[in-house]
Amino acid sequence: MITAVGDFNENDLVGLINRYFSDWKNPESPLKQEEEVKNSKNTTESSIQLEGREQIAVILGSPAPPRFGRDTYAFHILNGILGEGIGSRLGRSIRETGLTYHVSSIYLPFASRGRLAIILLTSPSAFREALGKLKDELSKLAESPVSRNELRLEKASYIGHQELGMMKYSAISRVLLNYASMNLPLDHDRNSLRIIAELTEIDLQKAAERWLGRGITYLSVAGAVNKDLV
DSSP: OOOOOOOOOOHHHHHHHEEEEEETOOOOOOOOOOOOOOOOSSSSSEEEEEOOOOOOEEEEEEEEEETTTHHHHHHHHHHHHHSSSSHHHHHIIIIISSSEEEEEEEEOOSOOOOEEEEEEEEEEHHHHHHHHHHHHHHHHHSSOOOOOHHHHHHHHHHHHHHHTSSHHHHHHHHHHHHHHHTTTTHHHHHHHHHHHHHOOOHHHHHHHHHHGGGGOEEEEEESSSSSSTT
């Protein structure tokens, strides 16, 4: 699939495409089929002690909606409220209180499953409290709606980021290519932003209940950690 964006002559462009790609052939052997992967339904924990280290790195994961799930858009906004930037909930409750020098979250919506991943960099003395607050923030999202102001600000941030990201032709062509390869309409971004704009506090809470409310987490800890800490 090829996409083109900008001021160009269609016939000239087609001629260039034929010139450079006319000798391409379909592979003789079938392409490898992707295997569908499911989220684990069991909580897991792992830790490794690194001798001589004075810090601890923590990654906590949780199941999340897949790329085109009913809660996908709500989770994009939930992730922003939870851990994107210093002004997020994790930024205020953990980083700004001196328990860590870095905390952030990322939502990874893969085709057949999703993952909410949170990274925490802290010290042995603050490890327990920081991890406890992290888990508390996850529970709060599933137990009560976010505030109207949190939702309004995060929706505005998300929509603004998407709009500014489409300022260059290269970005537009890349987005359109992705849509075409996934058999999505080329105005998918417009539809996505409309859905984002219409999300309510209850939409976010219901999504958090369905995914974070299960209490399933995958915890990985490395650094100056011992059995007494984990």
